[in-house]
Amino acid sequence: MGIINFQGKRTKSQQKEATPILVSDYMSTKIITFTEDQPIEEVIETLIKHRISGGPVVNDANELIGIISEGDCIQQISESRYYNLPISKKNTVGKAMVKKVETINADMNIFDAAKQFLTSKRRRFPILKNGKLIGLISQKDVLKAAVQLKGSTWK
Template sequence: MTANVVTVSPDHSVRHAAQIMLDHRISGMPVVDDDSRLVGIVSEGDFLHRSELGPAAISPNEARGYVKGHSWKVADLMTSDVVTADEETPIERIVMLMQEHGIKRIPVMRGQRLVGVVSRADLLRVVVAAKFDDDTAAGDDAIRRSILTRLREHAGVKGDALTLRVSNGLVHFSGTVSSQRERDTVRVVAEGVRGVKGVYDHLYLALP
């Protein structure tokens, strides 16, 4: 997570919040009150409803839409129903929350205190820092068994119509697959096994 969090007050102006986001090159930030309690979050998406962008940005015949579009206060623009996590929340749960709620950042709380924010950029850092974790033993036979196991148990590919041969770390696939996606899955699984030096695709797509 990012611990040095840029925040804004609900009493600040909408224009001031926009300037902070531009200055810090961020797409959203928590809103905290005078007691440092989290009261909302404001993001680029909230600004899509502003009257400054033209009449089409305002939700017609909707009181809430008018308020978000015309009020000068962050309190009226922000999203107050905030999805949060605590410091012990696993990264898998963070990802699930982002997917479920269609959000890009999640404030991290320690009790009632804001201690950080996890954003999609933080998830990219996790991907970059991840270590290659593979316990496949050395040798062509071990590579072949590992590929077949991963195809069945992790990728959902039965491989009944596949022929797999491994020679000096070079993987050769032949046979038939049901779709291009299955073909790509077979290749990606093989490329992810330790000891594989190359993957050769001799597969055919089954006719519909």
């Protein structure tokens, strides 16, 4: 006795060509930035007030020169306390920031950005255009993209 198939004739599904979801669709363009001469104490207050974990450091021409994070600030506090010194006005962003900054292209697919987050262990990436800071994408922005995609494309 043979196998009986009840599924019937299958037709090719007509799938729309998926439009790529880009970093530029989810990046933040209203960015809190810092300057290299700002005191660390001021940065800490800003991070707490705005509930952010760090931000880009720019010069007067809005060119990216570094990035400062909570961890960089904590290191400054730790070093001050180790030597039993108050946090000095001389402890500036320029002394604490990371100068070698990875960036992401605004035209990158959001899934490629997610992979870059995983491989780099970064929490945020600045986005540049012609050397100028135009946006910032965070891990949370990638999660927002995933949640919005789930409702429309994931079954």
